[in-house]
Amino acid sequence: MRAAFSDTLVRLAKADPNVLLLTGDHGYALFDDFRRECPAQYINAGIAEQNMVGMAAGLARAGFRPFVYGLSAFIPVRVVEQIKLDVAHDKLPVVLIGDGAGFVYSHLGTSHQSTEDIACTRAIPNLAIFSPADRFEVTACMEMAYQAKAPIYLRMGKSDRGDVHSAAPQAQSGSLLEAKRGKGSNIAFIATGSLVRTAMDIATEFYPDAAVWSVPFIKPIDSKQVAAICEQSRVVVVLEEHSVLGGLGSVIAEIASEFAPVRILRVGVRDRFSHHCGTYEYLLQEHGLDRLAIEQRIRDFLTAN
Amino acid sequence: MISTTQTFDTKALRKTVLDMAYAGSTVHIGCAFSIIELLAVLYRNHLRYPGNDPLAAGRDYLVLSKGHGVMAQYACMRELGWLKDEAFSHYFSDGSDLKGLSDSRIPGLEVTSGSLGHGFSVGVGLAMGAKLRGTDQKTYALVGDGEINEGPIWEGSLFAAHHELKNFMVIVDENGFQAMGRTEDVLKLGSIQAKFESFGFEAITIDGHDETAIDNAITQLWASASIAPKALIAKTVKGKGVPFMEHNNIWHYTRLDPQTYAQALCAVAGGMQ
Numbered sequence: 001m002r003a004a005f006s007d008t009l010v011r012l013a014k015a016d017p018n019v020l021l022l023t024g025d026h027g028y029a030l031f032d033d034f035r036r037e038c039p040a041q042y043i044n045a046g047i048a049e050q051n052m053v054g055m056a057a058g059l060a061r062a063g064f065r066p067f068v069y070g071l072s073a074f075i076p077v078r079v080v081e082q083i084k085l086d087v088a089h090d091k092l093p094v095v096l097i098g099d100g101a102g103f104v105y106s107h108l109g110t111s112h113q114s115t116e117d118i119a120c121t122r123a124i125p126n127l128a129i130f131s132p133a134d135r136f137e138v139t140a141c142m143e144m145a146y147q148a149k150a151p152i153y154l155r156m157g158k159s160d161r162g163d164v165h166s167a168a169p170q171a172q173s174g175s176l177l178e179a180k181r182g183k184g185s186n187i188a189f190i191a192t193g194s195l196v197r198t199a200m201d202i203a204t205e206f207y208p209d210a211a212v213w214s215v216p217f218i219k220p221i222d223s224k225q226v227a228a229i230c231e232q233s234r235v236v237v238v239l240e241e242h243s244v245l246g247g248l249g250s251v252i253a254e255i256a257s258e259f260a261p262v263r264i265l266r267v268g269v270r271d272r273f274s275h276h277c278g279t280y281e282y283l284l285q286e287h288g289l290d291r292l293a294i295e296q297r298i299r300d301f302l303t304a305n
Numbered sequence: 306m307i308s309t310t311q312t313f314d315t316k317a318l319r320k321t322v323l324d325m326a327y328a329g330s331t332v333h334i335g336c337a338f339s340i341i342e343l344l345a346v347l348y349r350n351h352l353r354y355p356g357n358d359p360l361a362a363g364r365d366y367l368v369l370s371k372g373h374g375v376m377a378q379y380a381c382m383r384e385l386g387w388l389k390d391e392a393f394s395h396y397f398s399d400g401s402d403l404k405g406l407s408d409s410r411i412p413g414l415e416v417t418s419g420s421l422g423h424g425f426s427v428g429v430g431l432a433m434g435a436k437l438r439g440t441d442q443k444t445y446a447l448v449g450d451g452e453i454n455e456g457p458i459w460e461g462s463l464f465a466a467h468h469e470l471k472n473f474m475v476i477v478d479e480n481g482f483q484a485m486g487r488t489e490d491v492l493k494l495g496s497i498q499a500k501f502e503s504f505g506f507e508a509i510t511i512d513g514h515d516e517t518a519i520d521n522a523i524t525q526l527w528a529s530a531s532i533a534p535k536a537l538i539a540k541t542v543k544g545k546g547v548p549f550m551e552h553n554n555i556w557h558y559t560r561l562d563p564q565t566y567a568q569a570l571c572a573v574a575g576g577m578q
Contacts, residue, residue, distance in 0.1 A: 020437075043433075046467075048460035051426040055464065058430020061415070062438065081420060082457075086427055089417050090409055 001159035004135035005097075006033050008142040009067060013038040018063060019146070022056055024049045024070040026099070031069075053079045056094045057086035065093055065146065071105075072098030072114035076121050076153050083151070088126040093149040095142075101131075101157040102194060102241030103274070103283040113283075115269040119246025121153050122219055129218040131155040131248075133179070133196035134163045137216040140171040148173070155218075157241055158194035158280060164214055174222040176229070180204065182211025186234035187302070190215060190226075192248045195239035195267070198291055206295065215248055226252060227259035237265045237298055241289065244268040265301040267294055311384050313345035315516070319546045319573040321380035321393065327566045329397030331405055335544035335556035337377040339480040339513070340447060343539055346519040347445060348381045359387050359413035365442055366431045368415045370424025371449035371478060372407035373557075375414070379403060382413045422455025424448070425475065429461040432473035432534075443527070447476045451483025454492050459504065465534040466505025474526060474535040475501070478513065480543035482554045501536035513539025547572040 010033050013019040021034055022043045035042050045052035049070055056066035068075060075098045076083055087094045098117055105112035121127055130141040130152060138156070145152045164179040171177060180200050182188065189212040191199040196214045203210045213229060215221065230236055236256070238249040249266030256262050269287050276286060284290040288297065322337050347367060355361040359382070369378055382388045388411075392403050402411060406419030415431070416424040428446035435442040448458065465473050477497050481488055488494055498508040507529055511518040519539065526535040543557070544550030547569045561569065 045464060046460070048457075048464065050422070050457040051429065051460035051464060054423055054426025054457060054461070055430030055433060058427040058432075059434045060430075061427070062431055062434025064434055064437070082423065082426075085417055085420055086423055 001132070001135045001138050001156075002030060004138045005142065005156065006030055008139050010034050010037050012142065012146050013041050016065060017041065019065045019067065020059060022052050022066055022068045024052050024074060026071055027069055049074045049079050050082055053082035053094075053096070054086045057082070057092050060087070060092035060094050067095045067097060069097045069099065071112060072101035072117050072155060073112050077114060077117050080120050080124070083121065083127065083153070084124050088124050088151045091126045091150055094151055095145045096151075096153045097156065098153060099156045101155045103280055103287070104158050106280045106283040107277045109277055110273050113274060115241065115243050116246075117153075117155060118218060118242050118248070119250075122246060122251075126151055128152045128220060129155065130216055131157070131192045131218050132216045133191075133193055133214045134161075134165060136163065136165045136168045137171070137177070137214065140168065141216055144171070144173055155193065161194050161197040164196045164200060171216065174217050174220045176213040176215050176222065176225050178211060179214040180210075180212035183209040185209035185211065187237065188229050188233040188235075189213065189237050189239065190229065190248070190252055191239035192216070192218060194241045195289070198294060199237070199239050201291060202295055202298070218248055218251060221251060221255075223255045223259065226255045230256040230260035230262040233262055235263050235265065235302060237267060237301075239267040239294065242268055243271060245271055263301075265298065267297060311349070313349045313381060313384055315341050315345050315546070316573055316575065318345060318377065318380040318384075320570065321383060322376045323561070323566065323569050323573065325376055325379065325393045325396040327561045328394055330560045331376070331397055332558050332560060333373045333376065333405065334559075334561070335482075335550055335554070336371065336373040336449070337375070338545045338547065338550065339541040339543045340374045340377050340478050341545065342514045342516050343447065343476060343478065343519060344377050344381050346516050346523070348385070350520055351443075351523055352445075354385075357385060359385075363440065363442060366415050366428065366444040368424040368428040368431070368444065368446045369407045370416070370418055370428065370446050371421065371452050372418030372424070373449070374447070374478070375405070375407045378407070378414065385413070387413045421449070421452040422457040426457050426461045429465050429470065429473060432465065432470045433468060435472055436468070436470060441472075443472050443474065445474050445476055447478065449483070450477055450479040450481065450488050450494060450497065451491070453477065453494065453497070454483070462501065462504040462506065462534075469532040470534045471532050474523070474537060475506070476537045476539060478541050479538055480541040481552075482543045482557070484557060486554065498536065498538045501538070505533055506536040507531045507533040508536035508538060510538040510540065513541035514545055
C-alpha cells in the first residue's frame with residue numbers, strides 16, 4: 001500500500017512539474033524514491049505544520065499542485081483551521097495526506113494516534129475525504145485527487161492488511177466498492193480503511209451471503225447507493241478504525257435515517273483514548289476492534305431483537 | 306462613479322474609510338487608519354498589476370494578513386477602480402460582498418484573513434512559488450504587531466530565511482495595540498526588528514506614517530544584494546488621523562455616531578476636531 005502511494009506520487013510528479021511534495025519532516029524512507037526522482041519538487045517544511053499548510057495554499061494559488069504529507073494526528077487535526085480558511089475556502093488544489101491513521105503508532109500513545117480526523121474534517125465545505133483500504137484503492141484515490149484539482153484529505157491507515165480487491169476496481173468518485181459480493185443476505189457490511197479486510201474475513205466465515213462494501217470515498221459519498229444497500233438489508237454493520245462519533249458510521253446512519261431506516265451497528269472507537277500501549281493487534285483488542293470482539297458484537301446485535 | 310485618479314491621497318483614503326464605516330456601522334476603524342500610508346505607498350509606487358487587473362497572472366501579491374484593516378485596502382481598491390461606489394455606500398447591507406475582514410473571493414484581496422497568522426504563511430507560499438517559477442513577482446505580507454503573537458509567523462519566518470526568499474517582505478504594523486490592550490501589557494514583543502533579524506531577515510524600522518520614509522525603505526530593501534527575506538517595521542498610531550481615535554483602543558470596537566462621524570470627517574480633512 002505504501003509502495004503504491006510512493007509509486008503513484010512519483011509518477012504524478014514526473015508527469016507534472018507543478019506537483020510538489022511538502023512534508024512536515026515525516027516520511028523518512030517513504031520518500032526515498034521521490035527525493036531521488038524529483039528532488040526539485042520535494043520540500044521539507046520542517047516541524048511546522050500550520051505554516052506548511054498555509055504555504056501549500058500560497059503555492060496552489062501560484063499554480064502548483066501541492067501534496068502535503070504528515071501524520072494523521074497532525075495533518076489534518078492540528079491544522080484544521082488552515083485547511084478550512086487557507087485551502088478549502090477557495091477550493092484550492094491541495095491534497096492533504098494523513099498517514100498512520102487509527103492505531104498505527106500503537107506504542108506511542110495518544111499524541112500519534114488518530115481516531116478523530118474524519119470527524120474533524122467532515123464539516124469543512126469543499127473538502128473531500130478519501131480513505132483507501134488497499135494498494136488498488138490508494139492508487140485510485142491518488143489519481144482522483146490529482147485529477148480533481150480540489151481540496152482533498154486522504155487518510156492512510158494500517159497499510160499491511162492485504163488487498164481487499166483482486167484487481168484495480170472501477171472506481172468512481174463517491175461510489176462504494178464491492179469488496180465481497182453478496183447473495184441476497186439481510187446483513188450488509190460497510191467498512192473503510194484497515195477494517196475492510198476484517199469485515200471480509202468475518203463475512204466470509206460467518207455470513208457468506210453478505211456483501212462487504214469498501215468506502216474509499218467518505219465525502220462526497222453516493223447517498224443513493226448507500227440508501228439502496230440499507231433498503232436491501234435488515235442490519236448494516238459499519239466498521240472503521242475511527243471514533244463512532246462523526247466518522248463513516250455517522251455518515252451511513254445519517255443517510256439511512258433520511259432515506260432508508262435500518263438497524264445499524266457502528267463498530268469503531270467508542271469515544272475514548274487508548275489506556276495502554278502494545279502491538280497494533282493489542283490496541284485493536286483494547287478498543288474492541290479485533291476480529292473476535294467484532295464477531296461477538298455482531299452476534300449480540302443480531303440477537304438483540 | 307468610479308474614481309480613476311489613483312493618487313492614493315491619504316486624506317481621501319481616510320474619508321472613504323469613515324464613510325463606509327459610518328454607512329455600515331462597523332468597527333475596526335483604528336486598525337485601518339494605522340496602515341493608510343503603508344497601503345498608499347505600496348499601491349502608488351510598488352505593487353505591479355499588469356493591465357490594472359487585480360487577478361493578473363504576473364502581479365505582485367499584497368497579502369493583508371491582519372484582515373481587520375481591510376477597510377483601508379477597500380479604499381485603495383476603490384481608487385484603482387476595482388470596487389464601485391455602491392459597495393461603499395451599501396457596506397454591510399444584507400447580501401453585500403464586502404465583509405468586515407479580508408475575503409479572497411474579492412479580486413484584489415489575496416487571502417481570507419481575520420483569524421490571525423494565516424496570511425503570512427500563504428504569502429511565504431506565494432513567494433516560494435514565484436521563486437520556483439523564476440518570476441520577479443514580489444510578495445508583501447502585512448501583519449499586525451499583535452498578530453505576531455501567532456506561532457505560524459515564526460514557523461514561516463524560519464522557512465522564508467532558510468529558502469532565501471528575498472522576494473518576500475513582511476510589513477509589521479507596529480501600532481502598539483491589540484484587541485485587549487497594549488501589546489506591551491499583553492505579551493511583550495521587545496524589538497520586532499531584532500526578532501526578525503535573528504530569524505534571518507533584513508529589517509528596517511521606520512515611521513509608518515511618513516510616506517517618503519516608507520517609500521525609501523521599501524526601495525532600499527528591494528535594492529539590497531542580500532538573499533534574505535525583508536522585514537519593514539512600521540511604527541504607527543492606531544487610529545491615526547483622527548485625534549480622538551489615536552492611541553485609543555476603543556476604536557478597535559466603537560461605531561461612529563452622527564457626531565463622532567462629523568468630528569472625524571473634519572479631522573481627516575485637516576480641520577479642527
